Amino acid sequence: MNAPRRARAVMVLGTTSGAGKSWLTTALCRHYARQGLKVAPFKAQNMSNNARVVAPALGIGPSSLLPEGNVVDPGEDQRPHAGGEIGSAQYFQALAARAEPEVRMNPLLLKPERDTHSQVVLLGQVDEALTRLGWRGRSEKVWPTVARALDELMAENDVVVIEGAGSPAEINLMASDIVNLRVARHAQARCLLVTDIDRGGAFAHLYGTWALLPEADRALIQGFVLNKFRGDAKLLAPGPQQLQALTGVPTVATLPMWWQHGLPEEDGVFDMAAAQGSGAIHTRIAVVAYPRISNLDEFQPLKNVPGVALRWARGPADLVDADWIILPGSKHTSGDLAWLRAQGLDRAIAAHAARGGAVLGICGGLQMLGEALIDPHGIDGNAPGLGLLPLVTAFEPAKTVRRTVARFGETQGNWAALSGVNVRGYEIHHGQTAQHPAMAAAGNVARELMPALAWQNELGNVLGVYLHGLFEDPAVLQALFGAQVPTLESVFERMADFIAAHFEPGVLDRLIAD
Incomplete structure (x- = not known):
């Protein structure tokens, strides 16, 4: 009897918000999808007021953002269709993966309404009871739903590309974590840790994040990624080598600054x-x-x-x-x-x-x-x-x-x-x-x-x-x-080309190897 199907999980963690997790997750989704693999994105919890509507069996395609040729036919069913909400980043990641966006890809969405209050959306629908709960009390209640959504995606796909949130080294939040290390352990994910080198302090960010992780979780980190680099990469030496000597983790990619890649920013920010x-x-x-x-x-x-x-x-x-x-x-x-x-x-x-x-x-x-x-x-x-x-x-x-x-x-x-x-x-x-x-x-x-x-x-x-x-x-x-x-289809293709050119040879294949 064949063993139950279980996808290989690749997870993108970041040293900070804005390090490039969403962007890299999207690029990885397209990279693996164009190898003929069945791919799905996943983010356990997203906090964002940028949301998209998804619904099964619409009959009108995922969105007007599909590849060329998907246009409105005036003869189509033009009635509105009920649906659920997920974070925009996971919506675009699903399109990059050539998958239908759906609520399991982002089971928990927090939509801030005030500095101390967020509307809670669980599996696409507003949950008033969870909205009234405090954050720490909410985590344990939603974890079974989050884990079930992830397990189902893992059973249905060849690769699940998972995005973390913020930093996995927020030591004040680790006990209630349902989006970073707990997810990585549950999926047995092979993780990349990405940092924004343009901010400065990139090596300290990488080392400090790694050092604050529990020792067993450090083994999940398969590679460091330097994002938004400007200049001559040769000048980085001997930093990556010294960092690997300290942590045992290689720097597997240095991604140049790319201002106008065409993918909407997760928080919609433009400069x-x-x-x-x-x-x-x-x-x-x-x-x-x-x-x-x-x-x-x-x-x-x-x-x-x-x-x-x-x-x-x-x-x-x-x-x-x-x-x-x-x-x-x-x-x-x-x-x-x-x-x-x-x-x-x-x-x-x-x-x-x-x-x-x-x-x-x-x-x-x-x-x-x-x-x-x-x-x-x-x-x-x-x-x-x-x-x-x-x-x-x-x-x-x-x-x-x-x-x-x-x-x-x-x-x-x-x-x-x-x-x-x-x-x-x-x-x-x-x-x-x-x-x-x-x-x-x-x-x-x-x-x-x-x-x-x-x-x-x-x-x-x-x-x-x-x-x-x-x-x-x-x-x-x-x-x-x-x-x-430029269509999103062309954006996704350029992103996949970009990471293929700048990751060390063989790294992306090894992340999903048995």
Whole structure:
């Protein structure tokens, strides 16, 4: 009788957040997938307000971000489909692995709403009981679910590429760990430890992390990875050799700095140096960066559009020469709206709109553009809106989580190019938005472009949509900019080529060898 199938597990740990775990995990997923292996990503727990909607048996493909040829067919089933949430990083890793994204790949998602409070999503669904629990008490309750999800993926695949979180050497958290060493032990994973050498202190980070691990767990570390290196790699000597003498662990890769690889950053962060497309600038876009901003990864394609310059806006001065202002999603709409007012951004946005400047609100940003937020259930908070659209939003306990295919109706003004465009994206929101009754009775009615999904003002320069992922749809980019940007499929291929070129020969094969 054949033994039960069990995948080989490769795990990417980091010395810090931002070291490059998500990026390297994604590259490894594609590297092993293009060897003909069945691959799945896994991250036990992710803390991020960048989430994607996944659902089984949709019948419309994983997303508009699939490889070339996957486009919206107007004859498809265009009804919204219920789904669950996972972290965006695992969503992209699944696509890199040529796998259908699903909730077992990120069984626990924490979505910060305040500094001391996060909404807990277990296997794709909000769990109110777990949300009320403290972190340490929560860990033991969710571990059986986490372990079961991992075991099932291990039984169904040839390789599972696992991403850790933060650092495995957080000694104050080790007793309640369910995402780093406990997962590594459970999967019998062969681990890589990656550090960001551009920050400085890379050898100390690697040695200190290794030294703080329990002695038995040190044996799990198969190699050190220096990420974001700039300069002549020969100058690193004798550092890697001395580090190996101290730890017994070789440095198996030195990855050069790669600014514009094209993969959305896990936390959606872009910097000014890397946020401008090629060519002469024709469109300056300011994204308002409030404290509980969410789903920033959906703006990655704008970074790649020739002639588009993207920037953060944290004060009125950041909006002065903007052509577009985008109010993105928010995990705490009323709180971010209060912050926006405290910065004076409300007046600057209103002045921009009064001049006919383009304003786009997405999800929480759409809710802010209306007249009022009404919260009878204590979900988010009551607040007056910015008054740029005659809409009102009521927060409901039930959370809308679904992927949606829709078509823009006749759109006017700044957004006229979207008229008739088929789009696919995803919704994640508690609020339900509708025309303000009193304003509608007085004749002030927003133009509804997609039923219960999109509205614009009479002038046509202010647009609000519930649909995330607009700029990830090639049809939208073509309509707005006449542009095509690199597909994720090409991004994944370049990433796999990159690590194959910079890892020591044979290392990646040995990680999955029997």
